[in-house]
Amino acid sequence: MARIGVNADKCTGCRLCEFVCSSRRVGDGFNPSLAAIVVKFEGELEEEITPVVCRQCEDAPCAAACPAGALSVGDQGVVVLDEQACTGCGLCVQACPYGAIRLPPSRPTPIKCDLCGGSPLCVEFCTYGALALE
């Protein structure tokens, strides 16, 4: 079962993962607000830093919540979103305990990690060892 593994202790908050991930969704540039991985900052000095990304759950709550059957477990255990079947209702967003699937206001369908088809860009570009393909 494949997913992006996160070692938050090593994350420095550079957000390169967000930039490069977004390029898969934006044809003509970069837009971190459309990335499937989001870096969260907490603490007064914003020093508690955690990358949040889909954990490709075996018994995915998002898939269970979806009334349209648009989320299902595919190859390598990746939870896949069928954009055609999706109605944009957002129940998956509410169901995910990690906040790892998002529905930005500008988008008809949610954004979640699909492992870039096997060579995740975020893992490639992280220079701190915070992300790994597991």
Next chain:
Amino acid sequence: MSQQGRMVWVDLGERRVEAEAVPPSWRDLVLGGNGLAALALLLRQKAGIDPLAPESLLVFAPGAACGLPIMGACVAAAMARSPLTGFYYDSYMAGHFGVELVNAGCALLGLQGKSAEPSYLFIHDGVVEIRKAGHLWGLGTFATQQAIRHELGDEKVRVAAIGPAGERLVRFACLVSGTRAWGRGGLGAVMGAKNLKAIAVSGTLGVGHPDPERVLAYARKLRREMMENKAISSSIRTFGSAASVATINRLGILGARNWQQEFYPGADAITGEGMLQAGMRVKGKACAACLAASGIVWQGVEDPYRGIRSRGPEYETLYAFGSLCGNSCASSIVAADRLADDLGLDTISAGATLALVMECVERGLLTDKEVGVDLRFGRHESMLEALKSIAFRDGFGDLMAEGAMRVAQRLGSEAEKLAVHVKGLEMPGHSARGLKGMALGYAVSPRGGSHQDTRPGPERSGKFDRASWQGKAAMVRASQNMTAVGDCLGICRRHWEPYAGDFLNECYAELATVVTGREYSVGDLEKVGDRVHTIERLLYVREGGDSRTDRLPGRFLEEPIPDGPSAGMVVEEQELEEAKQEFYRLRGWGPGGVPRPECLEFLGLSGIVK
């Protein structure tokens, strides 16, 4: 760079917002960032405007590379006429704010007028709201940021805020966003005078680029080559800029006790290695698209500072609150750094102003009673008390809030001999006596005592002989051109100086080409650098600056370094004057340091500049 980024002009008094496209000719001439801010001020603001008057224009301009996944691309300019120097000051902040501005569709933000009541701006994808800030007035910069994010219900909003210092128009008040700052030149006071507490930004528009795959391929190459450079991937990641204290002290050019000395026996306690061994390092943080993670969080280990954390201190702060104030207690510097950030004070100017007062007290020019607190070299508890009194303009703090130059002017000619500043901007931690090129660089910088126009690296590393004036005019011009282009593109020097070097070269040309999608040669970039510095010189000249105001403090001309590895070094006035003339000539300016018409013609500025 953002194809859709616009110039957004806000009149805080009239509550009016106008947006327009960046004129293509402007982008061709100056790319973005530094150049765009300077050009906008030259063309949109008249001479003689009081920096704290409602008419005073404050502009923000992200670098052209911001928003792209290019290592080090995150820096944004903030620029206005400075209440500290009376000339123009361009300040640079890393972190995440500039990238957010770009993603909100903003290539330049210009603020004019004064709000009738305390306000903050909220910019969301190009829409600007002016919101009430009465409930925020008085808060420190960290609390302000958190309160605004909470109020807007969005933890991803980026906020740049002033603290009590900016509200009270302290002449070296700064803006803070996250744990980074637009630190120097008193731009926090310019905001405070506008009754503007903060600027909040949220951007979901993204950044366009003609060839994103090329950007990713370039980023892969940068990643590989920068990671191989141990200066970046090892030393800077461990210590940030803190390791420089020991390096600089070993050369005997670390400003100590208000620059009375340049060798500081306590240096090892306040350098990165010493602080690491004392258990003070917590973790490293990065700015947007950053590979260096030089934003070290340090914490105090000695009472009464035990457990106090700061994202910093940087080298400049270890100098300004450390050696410059005769203070070797690293924990106190962490606490002072944290306090200065929260109050919204530039640490360099604050430390230098305190150091001047300390020397005045020790020489009997000031009494303890007048100062109100026991301010002497090494008294770090008094140093922290004094920072609060400055930010709140309390008692003697009200005079210290004016900066070293004005403190000295008030105290008289004996004190003026002790004030170490250039054009009113207090000296940073790089020696003029010990680095002749920096001496020239400080004298001719339009900002004053800034270490970011001319850089100390070429001389400190030994590539140039720091004791010689030979070739220094050309070196200063070349260094300034690199910093100007870097600040137009908005790239971080902690990556790019170790990676690409001290002067413009093929690395920078490739960067500019990938970022803009247009072919840039090294010659093209040199011209951009020449152009931006000439624009800044025009701003300087129209406020009364010329060769006579391009000068250094008396201490550097009259008092040789007394001891240590650089004992005997001093700035020779005759050589300085000759080097200045050579520098003006190389820049195409007249002997008074005023740009000639032929120079403006050559740089393509005649058409738009009178």
